[in-house]
Amino acid sequence: MVMDAIFIIATFTEPEKFGTNPQSMLWLLPLVAAIAIIYKATKLPAITAANFIKEAAILFGSIIVFVIIAALTLHAFAWLITG
Amino acid sequence: MMALHTREKQTLFLLIVGLLAWLVPGAGHFVLKEKERSIIIFVTIMLTFCVGIYIGSIGVINLYGATPWYVVGAQVMNSPMVLVLGKMTAGGAYPVHGWPNEIGQIYTSTAGLLNLLCIVNAVYLAYLRGIEPARG
Secondary structure, three states: OHHHHHHHHHOOOOOOOOOOOHHHHHHHHHHHHHHHHHHHHHHOOOOOHHHHHHHHHHHHHHHHHHHHHHHHHHHHHHHHHHO | OHHHHHHHHHHHHHHHHHHHHHHOOOHHHHHOOOHHHHHHHHHHHHHHHHHHHHHHOHHHOOOOOOOOHHHHHHHHOOOOHHHHHHHHHOOOOOOOOHHHHHHHHHHHHHHHHHHHHHHHHHHHHHHHHHHHHHHO
16 A cells, blocks of 8 residues: 555656657647636536536537637648748 | 724735635635535646646756746646745756656646636635625
């Protein structure tokens, strides 16, 4: 039990090893989820499970859609400029 | 005189709420009896911060190194415990470079900025509750 706790704490002293591949962009998703959850936790007048999950999911989806549109627009610009 | 006392008490209460919200994420809402909000805030901010230091190690808390001041400021907004972590990592004891460092800094500083939003929200809620009885 103590050894397990030590191993868990030790994982926080060594960085993870991953490169700059397209899959690493998926680290965006938990961050967007955190932003959506905290924003809705501060803005909703009353917290009920169903309503909170629905509102946070809508905001999460909206941010992701906006990020995809922004990425596609920037990609199109880069393609137009560089040929 | 009585009104002055009430105003001083309210200011002190707002300061306590703000300080508690900084000490422990969600504690500001907890003292305002917003238990659901406080649990959501605590779990989300702690998870986001822990994911950040898991990816980049505690080395991403680099208070005395080359980290930009705005990243350090945002990280410190998580909790004063970040200052303790900063003491541990001082002198480059936990080196971290490249992509893990950037992702770790983005996660920990975003968690801090989200906690700043919660601190401001808790103080604002406390302020509104303070002026409600006066409005009648």
